[in-house]
Amino acid sequence: MTSNVICIVLGGGQGSRLFPLTATRSKPAVPIAGKYRLVDIPISNCLHSGIDRIFVLTQFNSASLNKHIKNTYHFSSFSRAFVDILAAEQTPTSVAWFQGTADAVRQSLHHLAVHEFDYVLIASGDQLYQMDFQEMINNHEHMGADISIATIPVDAADVPGFGILKTDSDNWITQFVEKPKTDFEYLASEVSPEMKEQGRTYLASMGIYVFNRKVLFDLLQGNERTDFGKEIIPQSIDDHKVLSYQYEGYWTDIGTIPSFFDANLQLTDDIPKFNLFDKNHIYTRSRMLPPSKISGPKLTNTIIADGCIINASQITRSVIGIRTRIGFDTIIENCYIMGGDNYQTLEQMEESRLNNTPIMGIGDRCCIKNAIVDKNCYIGNDVKINCGEPLANGDYDRYTVMDGIVVLKKRAIIPDGTVI
Template identity: 65%
Template sequence: MNSKKVLSIILGGGQGSRLYPLTESRSKPAVPIAGKYRLVDIPISNCINSEIKRIYVLTQFNSASLNRHIKNTYHFSFFSSAFVDVLAAEQTIQSQSWFQGTADAVRQSMHHFLRNDFEYALILSGDQLYQMDYRLMLEEHISKGAEISIATIPVNAKDATSFGILKANSENVITSFIEKPDAELLPDWTSEVSDEMKGENRNYLASMGIYIFNRQLLVDLMSNPDTNDFGKEIIPGAIHDHKTLSYQFEGYWTDIGNIDSFFEANLGLTDNIPKFNLYDTDQRVYTNARILPTSKISGTVLDKAVIAEGCIIQAAKIETSVIGIRSRIGKESTVINTYMMGCDYYESLEEINRKKTPILMGIGERCFIKNTIIDKNCRIGDDVRINGGPHLKDKETDQYVIKDGIVVIKKHAVLPKGYTI
């Protein structure tokens, strides 16, 4: 399979309101994950590992930090045709409006794509956590003469109502598709899955939002200005007229749609054998190669802690937590079930000594922090107590948001000494 025939299009998503406040000042693909990466690094890394190196990222909200990250991270040889380009929504003579959905984003950007020589368009989502070799899906697409392929994953009945669910015949050709079916319709939508999946009651095939289109078919489908979304309109309309293949994937995959799934995915990285393997040399996750010092830890009990580089930690205890780059945690503090994103820069000794700010960046001394996401560049004073959990009602203040019991400290927030949530 010649991956030079493939152009990759990563959909950056809309406003990302379900991930608010993490998307208050950045687009969804730019949200930091796993202490040192950004969400967009996942599909880009999957592409690079699959030898697909012509990549567009489509976005329209708060795209400055995403632009900066991609510009600083993905450099290819001067003599290579490889690139990662961000396309933000733009006004043209043909279109004066924002992207109205996934298909509309592709339609409005088609003039950029068609400048490239490609036979297949690989369309990906910018907010999913998984590792996948797209070449296997492409080989299947080509060998079976498909016009469209959809990556699918078996899900259980509880999750099935949140996805596009499809049925395929013995040749894996999709015969029917329903977007987010009601629970009472599910008995008619079970599919043939592996014994392992049956054992987990994952009997429904969900679309992963990963598509391959033949070039000409994509051009034809995009010529209809009345269709705005792949899942709701393009796919259900196309399966009866065009050979559409289901490519079943059974590895780890999670859709980072809301704060709850984002929190769970990050803390899942602290498992002894995490489902998402950042240590796989064949499926590396690439990101900005920062030149940071090693992390320094004094007197801290660590249990299931993932700690990025450049941290200075004197905490009493860190448990089941992900600590991001350049994090500082003071003496006698306890951090449990927390994702701390870290900082974009260090405060200089001069600034610290001048006491320009009475509260330093990071977590102060004698703090207790549990069930919390701490966004970048936060200042948490000494003796602060944050005890997240289901006992807390949803709430928003200038400094933090509580969603489903998870406390999210906003970017650049300052919590004074002795503050309690």
């Protein structure tokens, strides 16, 4: 039963590979799918699995994450449920910031120790998936494991990017190799016929673990090992019962701008791999926003969140976030527009027009393709972004280019007629 489980969501480090989206916010606080935050994914999976005692560990740019957690996850006064932030802190025994995943949990053990639980579920704050953790925990209990690791079958081309586990016929893990580059054929494991047919015969760690309480405390206390994947797990295989829990559903690691971009745009597919319309919906902050008002555009495979005012001519394969304003005769193609945190008043908009400066949102007669527009951007009229020759990678004052994707930075001001 999940009442004996407590969860730790790892907020990750500085999130440099998601820059500039992480310039002013932590990785778990990055907006996804137009209305959610990344941290909502593991928390929602927990709540749907009956796990309602959750710690979120973070240390970088945690203000927006704190605000989101505070405004979102409220429970009855008669319930012991909680979602709490644990930020890196100086204590008499530790004056350093988190040095890795295991070190982050080690420095937080004194917060866990006051609670009653048998198992600790450790999840990542930067992945997109829908998983019933109850099944993983039941399997862990049934097999009498000390540690369980969620694994997903991958093909040979993906092996160098993951920690790869070798299992026996009963799914006990016998070997763990971190990101092998060559000669890894011996690491192939037993998988389902469907996975074997797809050539996915290697088991990659998903970074989701279940530990028995005593095992976790014993492994972390009295040593300086800092990382689960590189140290704790490989060094535990010989003297602990370490079990693989195979998962074959949709799962993606959102660690880079291209993977983040693709994950969002795939939500617009006719039958997306990640189902936003599943009964196990994603929990997020409740906002009392008006319905979106749309006038004129041709919409193709587009998701539009609440509170938008859209007068574009064409929007194709795009995700339009909350409170987005798009002007007349504008074309949006393959974009994630994150939207705004607030509306401008009519007086503020009139003042901007008198000063010949853009108003919040996207102006008239713009063309924006293959782009991520962060929150609260001011894009003027007749602006063209990524509508010409491919752009070289680089970081600029108001935007970053990564693998052909232009990322407008939060609160960027793009004057009328600008071409990027």
